[in-house]
Amino acid sequence: MGVTKIPQTPGHATTGRVLHSAGLYDFLAFLFTRGRERPLRERMIQLACLDPGDTVLDVGCGTGTLAIAAKKRVGAAGAVFGIDASPAMVAKAIRKSARAGADVAFTKAFVEALPFPDARFDAVLSTMMLHHLPRQVRHQCTAEIRRVLKPRGRLLVVDFGRPQRRHGILAHFHRHGHVDFADVGAMLTDAGFTVNEDGPVGFSSLQFVRASAP
Secondary structure, eight states: OOOOOOOOOTTOOOOSOOOOOHHHHHHHHHHHHTTOHHHHHHHHHHHHTOOTTOEEEEETOTTSHHHHHHHHHHOTTSEEEEEESOHHHHHHHHHHHHHHTOOEEEEEOBTTBOSSOTTOEEEEEEESOGGGSOHHHHHHHHHHHHHHEEEEEEEEEEEEOSOOOOOHHHHHHOOOOOOOHHHHHHHHHHTTOEEEEEEEOSSTTEEEEEEEOO
């Protein structure tokens, strides 16, 4: 199986928070979902309205679990790319996709300067990533996503809404931020997107917005 190479963005850096502990990341994801990672992935794939043959970008892909699930959905005729600012996350995502036999192209890149041409993707996924970005970077990220989406392409944002009180090991190891989803909707509208649907994901405090490019 060949490896698709994505051009790097040398000399660029991000001001967002970068997570580097790939092993801990997967462990905490298991704890957060109480072992229900597969239903959560399936729910997000459903919300993204992915079709066979779609070309998909997972922005802030972490260790690649959702991107691999997306590849299974779009099939051999589709293509999936994942970017993350952490080399450790990208390395683990590459190992995961190899074990799964999924042809997904992962690379280190930054949301402020996506290394893709205009109108490249049918769908972009941004899941549990936006809360790591300062407000200005969120706007840069949104503008870049719009740039790389095809006309009428889809964007799915999933993130933590109003924080819930947590106790125990998860609260100790991973204190999540959150985003104001009214602000997210306004930001997308200001960037030229049309918000098609929003609401609770059905897991903890996770909320979603699905929007389309003009």
